Amino acid sequence: MSEQPLIRARGLVKRFGDFTAVDGIDLEVAPGEAFGFLGPNGAGKSSTMRMIGCVSMPTSGELRILGMDPARDGARIRGRLGVCPQLDNLDPDLSVRENLTTYARYFGMSRARARARAEELLDFVQLRDRAASRVEPLSGGMKRRLTIARAMVNDPDLVLLDEPTTGLDPQARHLLWERLFRLRQRGTTLVLTTHYMDEAEQLCDRLVVMDGGRIVAEGSPRSLIGTYCTPEVVELRFPDGVDPAGGLEGIGRVDPLPDRVLLYTGDGDAAVAEVHRRGLVPSSVLVRRSSLEDVFLKLTGRTLVD
Amino acid sequence: MVSAVLAARVSPARVGAVVGRNVGALRSGPAYWLVLASGFFEPVLYLLSIGVGVGALVGELRLADGRVVEYAVFVAPAMLAVSAMSGALSETTFNFFFKMKYAKTFEAILATPVRPLEVALGELAWAMTRSAVYTGAFLVVMVAMGLTRVGWALAVFPAALLVGLAFGAVGMAVSTLMRGWQDFDLVTTGQFALFLFSGTFSPVGDYPPVLRVVVEATPLFHSVELVRGLAAGLPGWGLLGHAGYLLAMTAAGLWVAARRLERALCR
Amino acid sequence: MVSPAVAVLERHLCLYRRLWRASAFSSFVLPVLFLVSFGVGVGRYVGEVGGVGYLAWIVPGVLASTAFQMAVGDSTYSVLGDFKWVRGFHAMRATPVGVRDMVVGGLLYALLRVESAVVVFLVVAGVFGALRSPWAVVTPVVAALLAVAVAAPVMGFSASIDHDSYFALLFRFVMIPSALFGGVFFPVDQLPQVVRPLAYVSPLWHGVELCRAATLGVAPPWPVWVHAGVLLVFAGAGGVWAVSAFGRRLRD
Ligand SMILES: Nc1ncnc2c1ncn2[C@@H]1O[C@H](COP(=O)(O)OP(=O)(O)OP(=O)(O)O)[C@@H](O)[C@H]1O
Ligand SMILES: [Mg+2]
Numbered sequence: 090m091s092e093q094p095l096i097r098a099r100g101l102v103k104r105f106g107d108f109t110a111v112d113g114i115d116l117e118v119a120p121g122e123a124f125g126f127l128g129p130n131g132a133g134k135s136s137t138m139r140m141i142g143c144v145s146m147p148t149s150g151e152l153r154i155l156g157m158d159p160a161r162d163g164a165r166i167r168g169r170l171g172v173c174p175q176l177d178n179l180d181p182d183l184s185v186r187e188n189l190t191t192y193a194r195y196f197g198m199s200r201a202r203a204r205a206r207a208e209e210l211l212d213f214v215q216l217r218d219r220a221a222s223r224v225e226p227l228s229g230g231m232k233r234r235l236t237i238a239r240a241m242v243n244d245p246d247l248v249l250l251d252e253p254t255t256g257l258d259p260q261a262r263h264l265l266w267e268r269l270f271r272l273r274q275r276g277t278t279l280v281l282t283t284h285y286m287d288e289a290e291q292l293c294d295r296l297v298v299m300d301g302g303r304i305v306a307e308g309s310p311r312s313l314i315g316t317y318c319t320p321e322v323v324e325l326r327f328p329d330g331v332d333p334a335g336g337l338e339g340i341g342r343v344d345p346l347p348d349r350v351l352l353y354t355g356d357g358d359a360a361v362a363e364v365h366r367r368g369l370v371p372s373s374v375l376v377r378r379s380s381l382e383d384v385f386l387k388l389t390g391r392t393l394v395d
Numbered sequence: 396m397v398s399a400v401l402a403a404r405v406s407p408a409r410v411g412a413v414v415g416r417n418v419g420a421l422r423s424g425p426a427y428w429l430v431l432a433s434g435f436f437e438p439v440l441y442l443l444s445i446g447v448g449v450g451a452l453v454g455e456l457r458l459a460d461g462r463v464v465e466y467a468v469f470v471a472p473a474m475l476a477v478s479a480m481s482g483a484l485s486e487t488t489f490n491f492f493f494k495m496k497y498a499k500t501f502e503a504i505l506a507t508p509v510r511p512l513e514v515a516l517g518e519l520a521w522a523m524t525r526s527a528v529y530t531g532a533f534l535v536v537m538v539a540m541g542l543t544r545v546g547w548a549l550a551v552f553p554a555a556l557l558v559g560l561a562f563g564a565v566g567m568a569v570s571t572l573m574r575g576w577q578d579f580d581l582v583t584t585g586q587f588a589l590f591l592f593s594g595t596f597s598p599v600g601d602y603p604p605v606l607r608v609v610v611e612a613t614p615l616f617h618s619v620e621l622v623r624g625l626a627a628g629l630p631g632w633g634l635l636g637h638a639g640y641l642l643a644m645t646a647a648g649l650w651v652a653a654r655r656l657e658r659a660l661c662r
Numbered sequence: 663m664v665s666p667a668v669a670v671l672e673r674h675l676c677l678y679r680r681l682w683r684a685s686a687f688s689s690f691v692l693p694v695l696f697l698v699s700f701g702v703g704v705g706r707y708v709g710e711v712g713g714v715g716y717l718a719w720i721v722p723g724v725l726a727s728t729a730f731q732m733a734v735g736d737s738t739y740s741v742l743g744d745f746k747w748v749r750g751f752h753a754m755r756a757t758p759v760g761v762r763d764m765v766v767g768g769l770l771y772a773l774l775r776v777e778s779a780v781v782v783f784l785v786v787a788g789v790f791g792a793l794r795s796p797w798a799v800v801t802p803v804v805a806a807l808l809a810v811a812v813a814a815p816v817m818g819f820s821a822s823i824d825h826d827s828y829f830a831l832l833f834r835f836v837m838i839p840s841a842l843f844g845g846v847f848f849p850v851d852q853l854p855q856v857v858r859p860l861a862y863v864s865p866l867w868h869g870v871e872l873c874r875a876a877t878l879g880v881a882p883p884w885p886v887w888v889h890a891g892v893l894l895v896f897a898g899a900g901g902v903w904a905v906s907a908f909g910r911r912l913r914d
Contacts, residue, residue: 105914139914142756144752144755144756144912145913145914146913164758164759164760165758167756167757167758168757168758170756172756174752174756176749178748178749178750178752178753179753180673180677180748180750180753181748182677182680183673183676183677183680187676191669191672191673191676192753192757194664194668194669194672194673195666195669195670195754195757195758195759196757196758197664197665197666197669197758198664199664243757429831430827430830430831430834433830433831433834433835434830434834436834436835437834437838440838440839440842440843441842443842443843444842444843444847444848445842445847448842448843448847448848448852448853449704449708449847449848451848451852452708452709452711452716452848453704453707453708454707456707466707580681580685580687580688581687583688584687584688584691584692587688587692587695588692588695591695591696591698591699591700592695592699595699596699596700596703596704597699597703597704597706597707601703601706602703
């Protein structure tokens with residue numbers, strides 16, 4: 090059991106007309122793993138998630154989910170998945186509770202079981218006090234939480250979360266992280282996409298960075314940082330009109346951004362000392378440990394939210 | 396009083412802008428010209444089915460005043476009044492509510508110098524424009540089928556527009572009171588009940604006395620009577636009464652709609 | 663283990679619970695009001711049609727027409743809305759519910775609504791003395807067949823369009839002409855020879871004639887199996903179309 094990956098993709102391709110959204114990716118996700126997709130808008134993350142969720146058929150390539158073929162066993166696979174799509178598709182005219190129970194019935198659960206499960210999940214996402222109210226007037230974050238709760242209704246083996254925390258306030262985000270962490274501890278496999286680097290570092294054992302439909306890097310958050318980055322980063326800001334780029338040569342890898350300059354280096358303090366020694370006077374200096382965000386910037390050449 | 400309010404506050408150019416937005420939106424929908432053109436098709440089908448088809452079963456009808464007319468002559472004006480009513484109501488309830496509630500069109504418009512009343516009038520003017528086209532086409536068909544004379548048809552035209560105006564104004568007031576789509580079922584139901592019991596298919600004189608009293612208080616009854624009287628070429632003081640009823644309805648509808656819009660959107 | 667189609671039906675019923683007041687009125691009360699206004703009001707001026715009074719003659723027509731309109735009503739805006747705005751079908755698609763279950767669940771819902779309205783209407787018609795034959799008990803079966811024959815293709819249509827203005831065309835060019843010229847208000851024989859075939863291809867006409875044969879205890883104009891066969895073909899072909907249209911719409 091533990092030998093067989095829950096998700097296995099080889100040369101997976103998805104085309105819409107002649108536009109290639111996913112361009113031949115290979116993936117394996119093992120049971121119990123928490124796996125993340127990072128990538129700029131339009132990278133093909135959702136398209137990949139939808140193929141994994143068996144709602145969109147690959148154009149070519151091989152895909153096995155839970156050891157089964159989505160083309161043949163789609164319904165059986167979906168019965169063991171929990172899906173939180175990027176766009177909510179709740180029933181706005183039903184109550185919060187009814188959204189959970191009607192959805193539970195789609196999985197063939199008995200009425201009593203559906204009701205009991207709905208009650209558990211109301212607590213899970215802290216929506217109990219809104220249980221009887223219609224969904225339409227709920228805030229965006231509450232709807233998101235309900236969508237996530239709905240994805241858990243069938244006690245899935247594999248949970249797919251497409252940008253689960255976009256639009257959530259910080260409390261709700263931390264609540265959700267904590268809940269997802271608990272799910273992982275119980276052995277549920279998580280696959281998620283996110284634009285939040287802290288989220289990816291917190292939740293994922295392993296990540297891939299996608300860009301233009303391809304996987305451009307893969308590994309644990311730490312190993313990605315180790316591979317693509319130096320341990321520390323110095324962020325320098327200079328007064329208007331000063332172009333320091335040439336003067337920084339040789340201190341470390343230099344990445345000039347519109348508003349600041351990033352200096353990748355093994356030892357931040359030493360680098361700052363060298364900057365000053367060369368007579369450059371930055372208006373502000375920040376030394377920090379490098380993060381996934383730096384990996385992301387290096388790999389995709391863009392800021393995340395562009 | 397209402398006209399004084401209108402004169403003081405309304406800019407024709409801004410009302411025109413609201414109408415113009417509607418025309419623009421209309422032209423962007425697929426097959427919309429076909430939808431628009433086919434709106435005329437519907438009342439004619441009713442006329443052929445009920446007027447001609449059922450008319451063949453009924454033969455002639457003896458009215459309370461002793462005249463004997465063909466059934467088609469009797470129902471055609473009622474069909475026209477009903478079509479003016481439902482055209483105006485669909486534009487001012489269903490579409491108006493949708494724009495107000497979901498498309499946020501009005502909030503966007505009201506962020507500009509355009510005033511709520513101008514929005515209301517613009518919407519109504521738009522409903523009336525469509526209504527005028529359909530009414531004209533319907534009257535042409537009636538004349539062609541020998542159901543009225545050209546001269547009287549010219550008199551029916553403004554009367555049918557008045558019917559549309561009165562229902563449009565009230566429809567707008569009603570949609571500002573709506574809580575959700577569920578309430579539209581009530582509007583549709585009310586509309587259908589009026590359609591059934593306003594002397595549309597058979598003379599009101601046949602109704603039981605109690606029902607008759609109720610019916611004579613309802614707006615479609617007055618609309619049907621007004622249009623029928625003119626189409627038959629029988630003007631009389633009674634027609635003025637019916638027209639007065641519709642004018643009062645227009646004024647009251649506009650007043651409520653403007654007040655409610657002001658309150659709902661301008662805080 | 664519930665069948666997924668039943669789960670879909672339950673969702674429709676759950677939604678219906680929110681709206682039942684208004685729609686109960688329109689499905690139970692309006693057909694009766696119509697009967698009073700038209701059957702009684704106009705009936706007074708009409709002699710006999712087909713050997714019976716006008717009221718008894720149009721009762722089966724109004725019954726079939728009610729089934730027809732409810733079937734259309736439940737398979738237009740709500741279907742498009744579940745693809746476009748609510749995305750309820752997309753939600754189902756992520757579960758073991760299959761495309762066929764979505765269609766079948768929708769049809770079951772339409773059937774339940776039609777049957778309840780038809781039964782109430784029959785009781786009222788009986789009180790009016792408009793049921794002339796014990797065969798009247800089969801009208802709910804005919805209404806069910808008619809409902810599926812109409813709802814299935816209309817669901818296919820609704821799943822194939824991307825803008826609700828196409829409904830206006832469907833209503834104006836297909837549904838309203840059917841309701842007006844499908845033998846509900848006057849015999850189809852009265853239509854000019856050239857347009858009569860249009861009535862013959864409308865499922866409503868076949869439903870009306872079967873209902874009329876049942877409530878009046880007379881033979882329908884064509885053999886019963888032909889009328890029923892036409893409805894079955896509509897239901898079958900419509901079902902296939904609906905399933906494939908749903909599948910196409912949910913593919914990506
Ligand atoms: N159904 C579709 N038809 C046509 N093109 C599509 C479809 N779905 C996605 N695409 C295109 O495929 C590309 C990848 O889209 P996808 O939704 O997978 O991106 P993403 O990585 O999830 O982006 P985001 O971060 O914005 O959610 C985009 O260019 C998008 O326009
Ligand atoms: Mg996405």
